[in-house]
Amino acid sequence: MSLLTQLARAPLSARFGLLIILLYVLVALFAPLLAPYGETQVVGDGFAPWSGQFLLGTDNLGRDMFSRLVYGARNTLGIAFLTTALAFLVGGLGGLVAAIKGGVIDQGLSRVVDILMAIPQLIFALLILSVVGTNATSLVLVIALLDSTRVFRLARAVAMTVVVQDFVEAARLRGEGLWWLVTREVLPNAAAPLIAEFGLRFCFVFLFISALSFLGLGIQPPTADWGSMVRDNAVLITFGDISPLLPALAVALITVSVNFVVDWMLHKSSGLKEC
Amino acid sequence: MDKPLLEIRGLHIEGHYEDAWHPLIKGIDLTLQRGEVLGLIGESGAGKSTLGLAAMGYARDGCRITGGSICFDGMQLLQAKPEALRKLRGLRIAYVAQSAAASFNPAHRLIDQHVETAVINGGISRAQAEREAVELYRVLRLPNPETIGQRYPHQVSGGQLQRVMTAMAMACHPELIIFDEPTTALDVTTQIEVLAAIRDAVKTFGSAALYISHDLAVVAQMADRIMVLRHGKLVEEAATRTMLSAPQQDYTKSLWAVRSFRTEPKACPQQQTPLLEVRQVCASYGHQPVLHDVSMSLYRGQTLAVIGESGSGKSTTARLITGLLPATAGQVLYDGEALPADFRKRSKEQLRRVQMIYQIPDTALNPRQRIVDIIGRPLTFYLGLKGKAMRARVAQLLEMIELDPATFMERQPRELSGGQKQRICIARALAADPQLIICDEVTSALDQLVAEGVLKLLNRIQQQLGVAYLFITHDVATVRAIADEVVVMQRGRVVDQGSRSAIFTPPYQDYTGLLFSSEPEMDPDWLDHLLAERAALIP
Numbered sequence: 001m002s003l004l005t006q007l008a009r010a011p012l013s014a015r016f017g018l019l020i021i022l023l024y025v026l027v028a029l030f031a032p033l034l035a036p037y038g039e040t041q042v043v044g045d046g047f048a049p050w051s052g053q054f055l056l057g058t059d060n061l062g063r064d065m066f067s068r069l070v071y072g073a074r075n076t077l078g079i080a081f082l083t084t085a086l087a088f089l090v091g092g093l094g095g096l097v098a099a100i101k102g103g104v105i106d107q108g109l110s111r112v113v114d115i116l117m118a119i120p121q122l123i124f125a126l127l128i129l130s131v132v133g134t135n136a137t138s139l140v141l142v143i144a145l146l147d148s149t150r151v152f153r154l155a156r157a158v159a160m161t162v163v164v165q166d167f168v169e170a171a172r173l174r175g176e177g178l179w180w181l182v183t184r185e186v187l188p189n190a191a192a193p194l195i196a197e198f199g200l201r202f203c204f205v206f207l208f209i210s211a212l213s214f215l216g217l218g219i220q221p222p223t224a225d226w227g228s229m230v231r232d233n234a235v236l237i238t239f240g241d242i243s244p245l246l247p248a249l250a251v252a253l254i255t256v257s258v259n260f261v262v263d264w265m266l267h268k269s270s271g272l273k274e275c
Numbered sequence: 276m277d278k279p280l281l282e283i284r285g286l287h288i289e290g291h292y293e294d295a296w297h298p299l300i301k302g303i304d305l306t307l308q309r310g311e312v313l314g315l316i317g318e319s320g321a322g323k324s325t326l327g328l329a330a331m332g333y334a335r336d337g338c339r340i341t342g343g344s345i346c347f348d349g350m351q352l353l354q355a356k357p358e359a360l361r362k363l364r365g366l367r368i369a370y371v372a373q374s375a376a377a378s379f380n381p382a383h384r385l386i387d388q389h390v391e392t393a394v395i396n397g398g399i400s401r402a403q404a405e406r407e408a409v410e411l412y413r414v415l416r417l418p419n420p421e422t423i424g425q426r427y428p429h430q431v432s433g434g435q436l437q438r439v440m441t442a443m444a445m446a447c448h449p450e451l452i453i454f455d456e457p458t459t460a461l462d463v464t465t466q467i468e469v470l471a472a473i474r475d476a477v478k479t480f481g482s483a484a485l486y487i488s489h490d491l492a493v494v495a496q497m498a499d500r501i502m503v504l505r506h507g508k509l510v511e512e513a514a515t516r517t518m519l520s521a522p523q524q525d526y527t528k529s530l531w532a533v534r535s536f537r538t539e540p541k542a543c544p545q546q547q548t549p550l551l552e553v554r555q556v557c558a559s560y561g562h563q564p565v566l567h568d569v570s571m572s573l574y575r576g577q578t579l580a581v582i583g584e585s586g587s588g589k590s591t592t593a594r595l596i597t598g599l600l601p602a603t604a605g606q607v608l609y610d611g612e613a614l615p616a617d618f619r620k621r622s623k624e625q626l627r628r629v630q631m632i633y634q635i636p637d638t639a640l641n642p643r644q645r646i647v648d649i650i651g652r653p654l655t656f657y658l659g660l661k662g663k664a665m666r667a668r669v670a671q672l673l674e675m676i677e678l679d680p681a682t683f684m685e686r687q688p689r690e691l692s693g694g695q696k697q698r699i700c701i702a703r704a705l706a707a708d709p710q711l712i713i714c715d716e717v718t719s720a721l722d723q724l725v726a727e728g729v730l731k732l733l734n735r736i737q738q739q740l741g742v743a744y745l746f747i748t749h750d751v752a753t754v755r756a757i758a759d760e761v762v763v764m765q766r767g768r769v770v771d772q773g774s775r776s777a778i779f780t781p782p783y784q785d786y787t788g789l790l791f792s793s794e795p796e797m798d799p800d801w802l803d804h805l806l807a808e809r810a811a812l813i814p
Binding site for chain 2: 165166167169170171172173174175176184185188189
């Protein structure tokens with residue numbers, strides 16, 4: 001089945017989700033073209049109301065809200081996506097290798113993961129970030145490492161049920177190497193739960209970054225970030241202005257959309273498995 | 276004649292799969308008198324089990340009864356209220372499932388599960404129910420009938436559990452019992468005991484029974500009358516003896532003829548080095564020894580059949596030869612050279628020469644790969660074939676296994692039937708151009724007609740390519756059909772071996788004789804004769 005026919009058959013929720021994701025990606029990619037002002041440019045008075053000049057008003061320092069929202073897509077989405085992808089690369093690969101190899105390698109990797117998971121995630125992240133200093137790179141690496149432990153456990157558990165099947169044994173007896181076993185035999189059959197986890201993980205990372213930003217260790221100002229934008233402008237809510245809730249709405253929308261799409265993919269792949 | 280106990284008229288049942296309703300049972304009539312045993316025969320997917328469940332007025336999840344009527348002793352089951360049906364099931368109609376192990380709750384004692392229905396629905400006291408249970412255990416010839424009920428399901432053997440389940444079905448003296456393949460999962464020697472026990476019990480209590488099985492010889496022992504089903508329709512119906520001696524329909528005749536397939540025996544070239552020699556091998560799982568001093572040899576182009584019941588160590592021997600399980604003593608020689616015990620230490624060439632075909636083709640094929648990838652991978656991996664050359668060879672192999680390349684090349688395993696999948700497994704093994712193929716129960720998961728086709732295919736390939744087979748099976752008929760040499764295994768030891776003609780000519784060695792005589796025959800008196808013979812042997 002081609003991609004187009006699959007899309008045509010997708011349920012409404014999935015199509016909606018895909019549309020929103022596409023929209024976000026476009027906004028993130030073409031942020032400088034879409035935003036009327038610069039990301040950190042002070043263009044007017046603080047807390048200016050919505051107007052023709054400032055589409056969604058200005059924030060506490062007089063920066064254009066709409067522009068920051070657009071740039072925020074780029075930063076928040078980019079970092080969350082990068083982090084989740086990295087977590088899956090490390091944790092997923094580790095989990096599959098542990099399941100396939102078994103024995104000492106499995107024990108070793110699993111115990112390291114146990115140790116990392118024994119320490120509360122937020123506290124651990126705060127600890128490391130305050131040691132290595134806060135910048136985008138270390139933020140991505142630290143969260144990816146911590147989240148990869150969760151991915152590792154899931155990948156290992158799912159792969160365990162696959163590696164005992166005869167076709168994996170057949171491939172082993174053929175003399176196939178580890179890379180073939182991981183990418184061709186086990187991963188395609190373990191993909192469905194991992195894809196579902198990707199959607200959830202992506203949202204968790206989003207929230208985690210926001211939590212860290214709130215504590216001052218996340219994405220650093222003046223870089224636009226939806227999490228800190230809510231906090232910076234929270235005062236406005238008391239005056240009945242909904243502008244500060246817009247970044248939160250953006251977070252909610254992408255979260256729901258990602259999960260719509262993931263649900264659909266999961267349903268599709270599990271449906272194939274049944275018949 | 277009395278009013279029949281069960282009367283099914285024009286039954287239609289549909290099943291939901293692939294987003295649509297498909298007919299499973301297409302208008303079947305069935306009449307069962309009191310005390311009569313009716314055999315239902317057919318291959319998988321013929322609708323036997325669906326019909327069996329419908330006799331209780333039940334349709335499985337994803338199935339619906341769309342037409343017809345089911346009348347049990349004057350009561351219309353399709354119009355009956357759920358409470359009425361619940362009272363009926365267990366009390367007046369009972370069901371014995373194929374896998375007793377999966378049907379018992381492992382957390383409760385057997386006796387507790389046994390008396391449940393009788394006490395709740397039958398309105399008798401617990402003590403009385405237990406007394407009756409012990410009596411039933413005695414009728415079904417279970418060991419220690421007084422105490423066996425105190426055990427948990429995992430503490431008794433598979434054959435005993437199947438008999439406990441039969442006893443449980445009879446707890447309320449039902450007028451109708453539905454047996455759904457009750458002996459299919461059992462070894463032949465155990466099957467005899469269960470069959471004899473079931474037959475006695477049915478006679479003792481005068482219950483009517485529906486006996487569902489794919490094994491004609493078994494049904495012939497149990498049933499007064501046989502119905503042959505195919506694709507949800509009735510093919511033929513007749514009294515057992517008439518049916519066996521004079522089947523009318525072509526399909527029925529083909530079912531009867533399945534067991535007549537024989538390969539031409541090949542002369543055994545004793546002088547040359549054996550292709551494979553297993554020399555005094557011992558092996559264990561952990562501290563539990565499973566193989567004791569096993570030796571066998573296989574010559575080029577020959578078929579060596581290893582036969583034994585479950586737990587005899589026949590599959591373990593295969594694992595040992597392939598290098599999945601290291602031997603604790605002895606060695607495996609290939610063409611006179613010792614093979615490394617661990618397959619990871621074997622060279623690509625050594626791995627290429629020995630290929631394997633598995634019992635269950637569904638799990639032996641990667642569901643995420645297309646057929647061309649599955650068969651093409653060994654070609655690329657061992658022989659370096661790529662692109663067009665690889666596709667051409669895959670097409671050639673598909674033709675060899677009698678599947679059309681244009682249709683099947685791009686398909687995925689789930690789009691294939693069981694027999695077709697097993698053929699793909701054969702093609703994958705052949706792709707490596709091996710000299711030896713280990714066939715581990717390759718026909719056990721297939722219907723008889725399909726299995727026969729696979730055996731014929733394997734035989735033709737052997738004649739064309741001169742490949743040797745190590746054929747592991749529990750089925751005497753298969754061994755009789757294809758083996759050149761036979762090895763009989765019991766409890767991890769080789770108890771008998773020799774050429775096919777020598778093994779199948781009396782006098783038999785003790786265990787071999789027991790195994791062979793336990794294989795059901797198409798004679799409705801076979802079980803009686805066998806039991807009489809065995810009884811005569813015991814002084």
